[in-house]
Amino acid sequence: MRELHQVQDDSPERSILARLILSNQQVEADPLEELHGLATTAGTEVMDELVQRRPSADHSTYLGKGKVEELRLMVERHDADLVIFDNDLSPAQTRNLEKAVGAKVLDRTELILDIFAAGARTYESRLAIELAQLEYSLPRLKRMWTHLSRQAMGVGMRGPGEKQLEVDRRLAQKRIHDLKQELSKVEQRRERQVKARKESPTVSLVGYTNAGKSTLMNALTEADVLAEDKLFATLDTRTRRWQLPGWGTVLLSDTVGFIRDLPHSLVASFKSTLEETRQAELLLHVADASSPTVFNQISAVYSVLKDLGIEEKDTLLILNKIDAIRDPATLNRVLDRYPNAITVSARSCKGLTLLTEAVGEALGREFLDLEIDVDAADGRLLAFLAAKGEVVSQTCDETTITVRVRMPTGAMGQVHRSALAIRPADGDSMSSEATEAVPVPDNPVSDSSTEVA
């Protein structure tokens, strides 16, 4: 997919950050801190920053005339290639600003899409990001001329004018249609795959980008997933077996982080990457308690969960990075608001025992509808299923009894040890032996799909 800020040589593009703050808007102490992180992640060198407070956005240039002129001078002074806005701009505003300041202009959504495009490694995340980018670009088609020409058109079809634009638009629409079809196939496949693993409950880490989800995953399962001080370090889903002490095996998934104002098309097209999260029995919402914007981050995550239609899932709030909090009052403020939150430091492994206990307890509240094959001679397991679960039906052949039962997930450890096979009541077969055979601690269950790069 298109690199929005590709340059000829290897030197990073020089960017200027800009943000309009509406007069009634509450903002962080440093209103451009997050955008700075995003711009750096995207590989640009930030040269300067500009903030304007105003009652409303200018219809044609977003910022007021005076500020646009200030921006133009900044671009000139720093020889900047790029102005990045923390806001979303209309296609016309982008065009007018580009003309006025003499540099390329990106808005926040475009920047986030660009970071995803550069970082996506798996087939499904590449499809997802290409779809999100195309949907975003369609009304701005003039700007993606070269990209589409290069990708899908023959030499003879090139040439300026409205006719060309029509061709481009049709090509983009066709590609969007194809991508949606392909993604829907991938989604269905993933849905089946994840369902087939339902013999163990899935716990999914969710949270704002950079909150420490991958670090926590590594600390809990001794997995070796990438964790770094960078926004959107994780763009796909990793699932590992987690031996929950005193409980049994659960599957722990780490996935892409969220951010405020995440483009809706991006959330929609990442549906398949977020399949584990959508099917999880329990969400661990990891928040960076040391961040001055922790409250905003927590609500941004709830809002994405809502977009995904899973805001009502059982969720534990994990306040991470408590080692980095200087003033205890900061943590108390968060705990006042979220008294049931669990405080941890994934980096120094503090609080993990309490976290583990809380997860075990939360999962104990859940039930699984299963079909379990039991050795006909295993009277103990049959008695256990009858005692702990709600047996719906029982069929048998010479050697095996198949029990349909609703089991509390908390009792599944014993079942795992003795059953011949465990399937979701409506799903495909899955041998319990196969699930036991996967080595722990470095125990990948799945990475969201084959790495393509």
Ligand SMILES: Nc1nc2c(ncn2[C@@H]2O[C@H](COP(=O)(O)OP(=O)(O)OP(=O)(O)O)[C@@H](O)[C@H]2O)c(=O)[nH]1
């Ligand atoms: N001080 C401190 N830093 C932490 C802690 N947990 C994670 N970090 C740091 O926070 C940064 C981000 O950690 P990740 O685990 O990559 O965060 P993530 O939520 O997976 O981020 P994305 O995948 O980018 O969404 C890294 O530099 C970690 O070392 C913690 O408990 N304390």
Ligand SMILES: [Mg+2]
């Ligand atoms: Mg991560």
